[in-house]
Amino acid sequence: MQVLRELIPWEGYALSAWDAVSGTHRHVTLASEGYSTRVQAHMNDAFVQENPGFQLLHTRVPHALRWSDLARDWQVEFSKTFSAEAVLIPAGFKEGATMCLRLPDGRYTGALHISWARPHDASDEARRTIEGFRPLLAQACDLLSALPAEQQVGPDAHAVVISPTGTVSQMPGRSAGPVLLEHMPNRVLHDLAMRGSVRRRYLWAGPKGSCHRIEVIPCRGQATLISEEQIPWPFDLSPREAQILHLVAQGFSNPRIAGELFISPRTVSTHVEHLLDKLACESRARLAAIAAGADLVLLNATDA
Template sequence: MSPFPSERSTGSRAPVAAASVLERAEQLLQLLRGLVRCDAVALTASNPFARSPQHEVLAADGYSDAALGRFLDEFVPDTENPGFRVVRNRSRAALRWSDLARDWDVRFAATSLAEQYLLPAGFHEGVTACLWLPDGSHVGAIHMNWEAAGAATDDRRRMVEQFRPLLAGASNLLQPHRVLADELHGDAHVALLGGGAEQGIPGRDAGPVLRSDGRLWPLLLTSVPRRDGSYLWIDGAGTFHRIDLTRCVDATVLVAEREIPAPYELTARELQVVTLLAAGASNPEIADVLVVSRRTVSTHVEHILAKLGVASRAQVAALATREGLRLLQPELVRRSDPPASRLGRPR
């Protein structure tokens, strides 16, 4: 069996899987193909970052690029392919062409995919199965074909069934994010920000704040800082939340959230001043942004120095960045460089 080069099998689409996912997919597909001895095989993953349902090839061998492209285009919920309509939407079993004909009155050999790509390549039987996680998330599919129809035996179909949990785990493109979330934020609510939409991470709770209907999510969609790090957010009830941002593959951001006490007993207004100090703003610029007097700002700075136990504005800025004391607030974090007077006024 030849290697499974992702560059060939993904066609013109850019790979969305992490290297560890591709490696695991190749290993499992090689093992399964050695057991069922098929003539062509493809493992595809549902792309969680796409705006509409679509699959990407993780590993494949024995198919032409054109055939793989049709697999990707047709294995979607609203497919016109009658065989894929059954496998994708109506059955969770691994089904052969003969199973579709016998149990569902579907002649897969008469589909355009079979007539244009599979039959001319010498394939006369195949099996396809959806891949699901225990929580019901659809994560991918396995496709196999044989030149001799009799080679797709019941035992080989059952072997594919038995491999489905392993294949599903290998097809879960969010698994690296789950590992990262567990390692960095074991006790926090987490979500994945990417593509302008919320992405839940299987097995982890987003919590009320990070859900798409939560109060923080619209802010994250429009005002994520350019740098990774730890930030603060204060909700309408005055509760403090620690927000940690970690950039991942495919321009996604892992967001972690947990409630915390007010750090250093700082007030909300003092934290606004800290955030602007960390951006390098002067007292007059801070006064302009917060619409207060310069004397009021000076008093806030004195209180902040005392509460943080530091002696200078530079030390405040360094500690704020190091310990995550900057607010995740559009008026204050939209720009990280002075002049702060151009940041815009809070509503």
């Protein structure tokens, strides 16, 4: 922005990033000059939510627009909107430009607002110069880029981001995948996100017996990254054995496990014997220790 400031004279600007995990239209200021706190608050909130010029930019126009462009080309009299009459003009601004910022994949990350006291300073050349900075500023506004990514999540993993209020957003560059989108309701994802401030790992049994590794990774701003990746069942377990191992690790007796899974105690006893053999254990306590150490906690342990 300092470089851009040297190329274009202006009286005020704000570089605003969209807070994607908020689940709202809310933006936050990354850098600003010449805008009062009131102007910044308006541009980050009411402006992006209500102003017809911004709605046009956000949905239909891929380049920057000045007040004069809106009036000439789109029949939007920006100077007569609430943003201009009640906020910008009283602050001394007579012309301005806004540019929505998007990454190459089309994902919206924020907006640049520039204001001038003298309308003639908002030249065509100034607008072209502003647009030349779009790729760099779009990356700067990508708040999700600070979330754990390739170095912490497997290359084939799906991922979503959960906000503190429970809003589910897609992780940049990742699909959410059918497990996180279709089989795990938002309330389950939110419950996982609320379970503490340390990284945790679970297993999830798919509807057709597949095994999925679920990882819960706390991030900055109280957001949580939840990833999912299909893996082979650890220790060559069957889905039923994974259920029983999980319940053994919880300290359940064979009769209680039988009641939880609607099977007979004899069947449970047979499964436990197979588990002791597969994991080369001499006791239920050792089974529980291995389950905890290998992150074999099963999210849907009592599903039939």
